[in-house]
Amino acid sequence: MLFHYDGQVDAWMDMEWSPQAIHVMAANQTKWWYAKRFLHPDIVARYNYIFLWDEDLGVEVFHADRYLNIMEDEGLEISQPALASSSSEVHHRLTVRQPRERVHRRLITGTGWNSCNANSTGPPCTGWVEMMAPVFSRAAWRCTWYMIQNDLVHAWGLDYKLGYCAQGVRSEKVGIIDSEYIVHEGIPSLGGQPHDKTAESQTNLRTANVLDASLLDPDAVDTRGEIRNRSKVELQAFSRRWRRAAASDPEWMDPFKVELPSEENHYAVETKPDGRFAPVDPSAKQAKKASRNKARGPNRTG
Template identity: 60%
Template sequence: MQTSDICKDRCRPSGSEALPQGIVTKKSNYKMRPLWGSSLKNDNPPPSMSLLAIAVGIKQKAIVNQIVEKFPLSDFVVMLFHYDGVVDEWRDLSWSNSAIHVSAVNQTKWWFAKRFLHPDIVSEYNYIFLWDEDLGVENFNPRRYLSIVKDEGLEVSQPALDPSRSTVHHQITARIRNSIVHRKILKFRGNTKCYGNSTSPPCTGWVEMMAPVFSKAAWQCTWYMIQNDLIHAWGLDRKLGYCAQGDWTKNVGVVDAEYIVHLGLSTLGVFNGSEALLSKSKEVDKRPEVRTQSSVEMNIFHERWEAAIKEDRCWVDPYQLISNQTRH
């Protein structure tokens, strides 16, 4: 093959065409680098790492500290999304200087994730823990959790919720005793029933959004599905199966052996008098408005999903393929 033919076939990142290929660095990470005294020559392979990202407010400092201390810094990079603008008051925690701190007032976990967890930036991390701040982790070990996830082949997962101590919104997230992992539920009452051969949410193929864990490949897909302007991400949970890298009745699950407590704290939309957003009252509670906005965004997301299906004539719904295989 001639040189001209080789050059034509090269796939190059958009914008890098003016550069020699060897100098193009396509990906990055959150590893901090010293200002001096560091040798750039390191023949050792980089350690296998995962990422813990949490949206936090200073009022939940003690709870967040308990969460982070469960995650060994040798195995995890920690990233805090400060939605209340308070950063310096975290500096007294032993791990704070090792964490990445990002601050934007009154923004949600999904707003931060869309802007600061681009797949090219987090591609070195095997798993992405994208968690809320109101989680009890007394019975949770992240190393054991990931060991189970790998053994079970889960691409999208979450730790089960202790039903006796948690705010449980959906049955599929509740812990099942004497179980390692469950992937579906049985539900014979109510408007939506779930049977052993059910193949779609709310029966199987999804997790809730307070403590999801994504594989590298699943996160790349999920990131593209997050909408820039729909910051509450309601409705996204029922579509996570599309990012499960195959059969979501097998690749999406809830880990019962390593479980957490969901405290159910509604923190977004509450401002106290120390914040510059207020001028008269000491505290304003906008949580009802936040919930209303979340519902509005869910409807918009569903409308966009349906419109996207109609516009993309080449797209084949894998849900339908799995359903057809199950029937036959």
């Protein structure tokens, strides 16, 4: 099944498998919008695993059969392939490939704010995958599908709750597969102009007929800021709905009731001078902003 948000359906007709595929087109929609409407668990029940991937992923060295064999052998219900750190846009350190490992399930960052250690029991330290390339078992997908909200099309916040669908202990049943890895090219195909990152990314953008031609238009409106703001609003809405649903159900007992880092903060990440990725301490971020404002002096009008 191929979802088209850009109207470029005919551009895929030269693929040998295209006539046998189901093509669904809705302009400017996200994969989670499509998934909620067209990937009902009963519809895809014949499949053991569901790949729900973004389009800007390099899979030249990825082998799906080997990946699924590892996923089954390791007892993973939810997983993602690791990201090649040298050639990928990385948002979360947990997803970076560990070359000496077959699979890793947790991140160790030391001590301090938002640190991850061997005793961490939940996201973003363990029991978590990124939403760009998740793979679900049949049972995990049935659970996840019911958590997807019809009107929250960017699905921010859902990643923090995937562990509830892991059919067991999330720190064991959710993992990153290192031996079968991918590249995240970081092409912003929804909302406007691409980042001027590398010549290779620009070449890929110009040759990928799946992308809307307007992305190459120098006069095209860049709405990525609006999309990110919408995503943050959706994150807050999803979190409120979760808390309200949990509070209203007298039978609900949270199996993972522990103190976790703030959901609103886990999306903030910065690159250190040595190339390491680290979460941004919100208090430090606010202090830096206050320092900049002080340096500028008072606002002047007139």
